[in-house]
Amino acid sequence: MPDQQHTLLKARRLIDGTGAPAQEDVAVLIADGVIREVGHRDEIVAPPHAETIDLGERTLMPGIVDAHVHFFGHGTDRPFGGLPGDSRVYRALRVAGEAKRMLEAGITAARCLGSDHIGPSLRDAINDGHVPGPRMVAAGNFISSTAGTFDHLSVPLDFVKTDDLLADGVDGVRDMVRRRIRQGADVIKVGLSRSGVIGDNYQAWGEDPHDQIASYSLEEMQALAQEAHRNKLKVSAHCIGDDAVRLALQTDVDTIEHGYGINDETRRMLVDRNVLVVSTICQLYYHVQGAERFDYPEWARKLFDRHIEAMQADFEKGLAAGVRYALGTDLIGTPTHPQELAAKEFEMAVAWGMDPMQAIVAGTRISAEAMSMDHVIGTVEPGKWADLIAFSGDPLKDITVLQRVEFVMQGGETVVDRRSTGLQ
Numbered sequence: 001m002p003d004q005q006h007t008l009l010k011a012r013r014l015i016d017g018t019g020a021p022a023q024e025d026v027a028v029l030i031a032d033g034v035i036r037e038v039g040h041r042d043e044i045v046a047p048p049h050a051e052t053i054d055l056g057e058r059t060l061m062p063g064i065v066d067a068h069v070h071f072f073g074h075g076t077d078r079p080f081g082g083l084p085g086d087s088r089v090y091r092a093l094r095v096a097g098e099a100k101r102m103l104e105a106g107i108t109a110a111r112c113l114g115s116d117h118i119g120p121s122l123r124d125a126i127n128d129g130h131v132p133g134p135r136m137v138a139a140g141n142f143i144s145s146t147a148g149t150f151d152h153l154s155v156p157l158d159f160v161k162t163d164d165l166l167a168d169g170v171d172g173v174r175d176m177v178r179r180r181i182r183q184g185a186d187v188i189k190v191g192l193s194r195s196g197v198i199g200d201n202y203q204a205w206g207e208d209p210h211d212q213i214a215s216y217s218l219e220e221m222q223a224l225a226q227e228a229h230r231n232k233l234k235v236s237a238h239c240i241g242d243d244a245v246r247l248a249l250q251t252d253v254d255t256i257e258h259g260y261g262i263n264d265e266t267r268r269m270l271v272d273r274n275v276l277v278v279s280t281i282c283q284l285y286y287h288v289q290g291a292e293r294f295d296y297p298e299w300a301r302k303l304f305d306r307h308i309e310a311m312q313a314d315f316e317k318g319l320a321a322g323v324r325y326a327l328g329t330d331l332i333g334t335p336t337h338p339q340e341l342a343a344k345e346f347e348m349a350v351a352w353g354m355d356p357m358q359a360i361v362a363g364t365r366i367s368a369e370a371m372s373m374d375h376v377i378g379t380v381e382p383g384k385w386a387d388l389i390a391f392s393g394d395p396l397k398d399i400t401v402l403q404r405v406e407f408v409m410q411g412g413e414t415v416v417d418r419r420s421t422g423l424q
């Protein structure tokens, strides 16, 4: 149809995100932002008015989907950076910059699992075309029990309450889910584990990943999950340790974040129930990497070292057992955890034993499933939105090429084109 805007992309190689083998000498025909045809370049016939973009020797892939990120909009190198200090206007502008850089690095969709109003507002501003950024699903504020995962034990309770994230009791959690809906959440994020040690320095992580306890009762968590599901929202739960993962499984939580510090029996239950676990390696990796530069105290260095060790051990065991992983980074923002570094998650997943093709599927199709958007994004197939990236090299041989994306398309619009003219 002549009134449609057609684009024909040509590339040396396509990895389509379904797990199918790479295809060579491909073409992708896009009409009005939607993929219409995918195949060998000799077989795809574009209408005469179509714009042709020849990506030369590059590899074409679905845009990266980060299943777990945060847009807080505060400096992550400051203690309690999430507490008021910067104006909300400044924070909003800051996340707009972070989202733009993330998209330009090839992350075309992301699930924001905890911020405050900033997350849903950023999503809306992106959807309305005011600022560039990944397609987003956003949780709004965390939900936590008093003294639970996201409570800050070192500041007065009244102060924490100003953040509207604490909910206790069956009625309390139901009410809180409704407040999240009012805030514009399209997923519910709940903290289910906390340190089992009184006086622990860092409640959300806890000194020992194997010594965590569940921070909600079964009755509370059932009520929370039922209320979310009744409203057609998925539930994502921060879970470290057996107790929390078991509670998540008992209450039909949709995605388990982190999911380590567990025993083999719990791991078997994850496999049997086919529940998605979101990897979140980058959060710990960049804490360990940044400890020197950002002058982390000794106890924090030891804590993150201990956690990444436990996470790696369980990731390897999880792969062997058949746990289903989506890739999510848990990047929390600049300067310690810039969201545009999300492709590092693929490198870490492969370093910890994932097959490169498996990592690509986990960070595209399965991450899209974690976002409940797999019907429209996550693979390069007819009917899907044209969210695509291209880069030099073969990620099946060197997964780090995903960190050097040269071409980004979102909804059929070219966002980034860093191809040097000689290579076209």
Ligand SMILES: [Zn+2]
Binding pocket: 068, 069, 070, 113, 114, 330
């Ligand atoms: Zn997180």
